[in-house]
Amino acid sequence: MASTASVAIVATLPGCALGTRRDEVERRALLRMARLLYPHDGLDDAIYRDVLEPLLVRADGDGALAGDLRAGIEMLDAEAGGNWRSASPDSQLEALKRIEKSAFFETMRDAVQRALYEHPTVWELIGYEGPSVQYGGYLHRGFDDIDWLPVE
């Protein structure tokens, strides 16, 4: 999320208005990519936005990372023959597949993977019950209740 401070600076510098629009375009592309990496229909965009936030905050203070993210989107645009985000879902996926060995892809995958599956809303979706010490663990909450194993 662009801080209000940086927005204020941008507003005072002629020529940078284009830069903020570009940022928003990039942000949307990264959001789309996050969803395609781990596509859970039951999650709305707000979750993926939460998940991307730490990476974007890091990029705000790290010019090299910001540059890598920008270059990554440009790479996707090139693979999609223009604007990746407005390409068809199939073409978007194909473009992603073609760059899956890139450092950019890895950066995105690692960041999204860890943050997404540490998100309590996602836990609910996938059936993970999370911290348990405050409930006395799972000792009296079904730690051994499996009932489908074949009887020998």
Add this chain to the structure above:
Amino acid sequence: MPREYDLNDDRVVVVIGSGAGGGTVANELAQKGIDVVCLEAGGRLTLADVVNDYRLMNERMGWHDERRGAGVWLCKTVGGTTMRWSGCCPRLLVHELRARSTYGAMDDTTLIDWPLTLEELEPYYDQAEAKMGVSGTNGLPPLAENSHFKVLKAGARRIGYRDITTSHIAINSVAYDGRPGCQQIGFCNAGCAIGAKWSTLYTEVPKAETTGHFELRTHAMAIRINHDERGRVTGVVFRDVDGVLHEQRARAVCVACNVVETTRLLLLSESSLFPDGLANSSGHLGRNYMRHLAQGVSAIMPGPVNQHRGTAQTGFVRDEHRHDPRRGFAGGYLLELSGQPPFVFARKAGWGADAQRWMENYSHGAGLLLCGEDPPQASNRIGLHPTDKDALGLPIPVLEYSLHPNTKAMMQHAVAQGRELYSSLGATDIRDNTDQLGGGCHNMGVARMSADPSDGVTNRWGQAHDVPNLFVSDGSVFSTSGAPNPTLTIVALAIRQADHIAERMTQGTL
């Protein structure tokens, strides 16, 4: 009563590190009335600081200083990696201590036999198991079988395995030694919030403090071991919490910083007398670095498993823990239960529709870890970067590691068995990640014990061949890795080493 020793008190034994090796050797010495100063690079948590949050606990107890090369999973906190470990305590087998004699010459290895026998080690295994409250020993029942373990057991039996157990885990199956029984919390690797899993933080360290012969200094990172002109160590230079350097004088020094940092400290202690690093006349310091075959196999089962409910590594299958070259490799491996939180389970998810299927079936997920012997290679080594320094101004450790062909052959066998185990129960989506370098939790071998001083760094007591009052007390001394998780053997060796040090002191030879 915690003691405070003067920096110039040269009667003390300085133990560097407070984990499995350091915490144990320090307590054992203090129990015998020997004065010990224990330097710990990290801080001291209480059980109230241990919460069910992997990210937060990694911040609180992980060792985050910069490193290059193969990744490792270390702790910088009182208790060291006993805070983060899973608790698995298998013993080494007789053939593993005689690896060179049993396996014969293996290309591109530096295989040796241990300079001690299983018979010599056994009484110390007994003591270690009693100390740690290992399940299935000392009258303690096996750990309760959780659903996830029952899946492992059923699959193992289907493919013909018979030696399947929840014994040999250092997690209290019932209350023991003032610590409660396991409540199946399921966050073992984020630290056990109730202290049911053995950690030196709440066993060895406070027990040592009650002797009146022990001082723990936290946020005290050792950066150099000094010696006199005869080549005897005389003291340890450490950096305190404010970055100020001090030297604690010492009668003897025990180094137990977990392999990577043990190597760095000894290399940093180079001098005109020891130009290649302290105790490194053999050139073996930092070499023969071993980290086990360590690969996971996970599967989506036909029904719910809830792998997160309860002890992460409740037990294992031991049928493949043997030497049988007909399998196409030397040495053996264990199949260990491996309960994973979603962010770890996700590492086998891939991406796209694959990931969606995998993760939305998390509740049906099961997993195991294959832990097997990894032969020593001179080229697998830990060294220091020639120019790059970390935030403390110390040279950055560089870890060079590649799998030996024997380990790859073992991996192939082990992964096939793991897959078979789950498919025997009807799993259809079974995944491994053999393309990745596993391991990093079990670090061994960089200052190995050897009968011949030209073959290793330490003798059968973990005493440096070159420096009689310098001891290594962590997994660095392993002559070979064997298959078992190393902690139990580290603790047994530390107890044995403390006996030896005390004896030498009584004799007046230390």
